[in-house]
Amino acid sequence: MSPRGVPVVGLHERLFTAAEQLLVRKGPGALDSRSITSEAGCAKGVLHNHFGNLDAFLTAFAADRLRHVLDTAARLPGRAGEGDVTENLATTAVEAFGSSSMAIVGLLTARPQLQPLVQDALGVCANLQGLETAFAAYFAAEAELGRITPHAEPEFLALMFVGTLHHLVASGRSGVGDLGERVKKIATVLVGVDQA
Template sequence: MPTGVALRDVRRQLFEAADRILLRDGPSGLTSRAVTTEAGCAKGVLHRHFEDFDAFLADFVLDRVEQLAPEAVALKSRAGTGTIAGNLTTALIAVFGSVAVAIVALITFRDGLRARLRHTWPAGVPVLTEAAEMIGGYLAAERDLGRIPAGAEVDSLAAMLIGTGHLLFADRTGASPSEETVHRMVSSVVPSSPA
């Protein structure tokens, strides 16, 4: 790419390139050269905006966590409407149909990234932890409305849904699980509404 060409929203451009590479090639294919090539910019652009590649990856992961915020609001707003299993199925497919599964693999793959993330994310795995909080908040709202039993441990249920959902979606070589498969899993984890 010629030098001196202004790039619009460099962070977004680089993060979107990282998404594509991560989904297509996995964590081992995600290098600074691959990102800048995919984004159509010079390699120096990434290093002008980030301290190093692990700093780029940490910001990338945290940006993807922030993208769950609108989904959390949307899910919580569905409390009391539709079916609980249907609402959770939609939310899990949105979370795991995104780059979330690949981000977990990326965090596991890169020691430097894990170390850097510990400064801002001291516990859990980014994306999965945020998704569990999102689902726990929704389940608490449904419990408050009486649509799940009063004694339901919503944080435990949320962790089970995220863990099982991750296992369903983790096979990047095959097709994603069907909506029916996800719904069946959700229905087996979430307790029935009281009579």
Template sequence: MPTGVALRDVREQLFAAAERVLLRDGPYALTSRAVTTEAGVAKGVLHRYFTDFDAFLAELVLDRTAAIRLQEAALRETAGDGDIVDTLTRVLTDLFTSVAAAIVALVIARDELRARLRETTPVGVPMLIEATGMVAGYLAAEQDRGRIRVEADVNTLALTLIGSGHLISADRTGTRPGEAAVHKVVATVLAGVIRGR
């Protein structure tokens, strides 16, 4: 098997294991031993591919934030179709019930990880920054189509939506907000900026 394929498979196996531990047990339970045990590999396997555990975690975060950038293009393509509030409700519900919310908690919990991520994301929290960009891009596309008022500040609206979504979803041990709660937040934030509402 080509080396690149094997490396990618091992990395994905370790990343998937880390996500399972993170979702099940939270950021403080995420250790190299927990990841390798979950992945069913020897502890040395992680250190064969990554200089240390924080390097592994940084790569995990960067890999998962890249996925949000891919979603951004797909979301922009939907501009002009469907109800804006419904679309953003789905986006925020999916975002904050996925591993993304757990990764944000991980970044906040680990000082060394945040320091490493500052090399690529000098301000803000990775995942939240990319998610904000995704929502701002979608709102700008809707603005270009005349469905969002031209005077609306789409960057501030996106920050407000992502910040609000994170706040109501941040407690991993509590009950996640339902779609109705997210819909209410989106509708409130966008009140007065959607044409025809």
């Protein structure tokens, strides 16, 4: 803890990280100001001093984490032609559908009043459409390079890929430790690449 009145460097990220850890470990019900600041090792009033109230903090936290996921997905098409196709897909998919991201979805489901606030903060639609668009662009680029089945229909592949991943997570069958390997198998079946 810092002395009173002395700014803590990286305080927002520290609070966001604490909230994320609590959310993944204990679920949305564990997120209150006292628990978050305690987890972050900060003074109890610091969250309200910087964000005004808990909903404003949770909005900023969820928007930050979802922005990171969408930015990661948006970079995927630029990786076409580099590395292994299934590895590229797995890395991005685990980022988008891993435990932290799904915990954020759980938070927004548990606190629906945050959804429009987060959407406004992002300035884009905070849903699976952005992920589908990124995966479709990646599939199109790899098909153009001949690294996946040349007759692939990128938009349809993206819809099937994102839908399958969402189903795995929603049904509790994603398996935290092996999600990356499952993604590689799904990709192999869908896009006709050989696994390394």
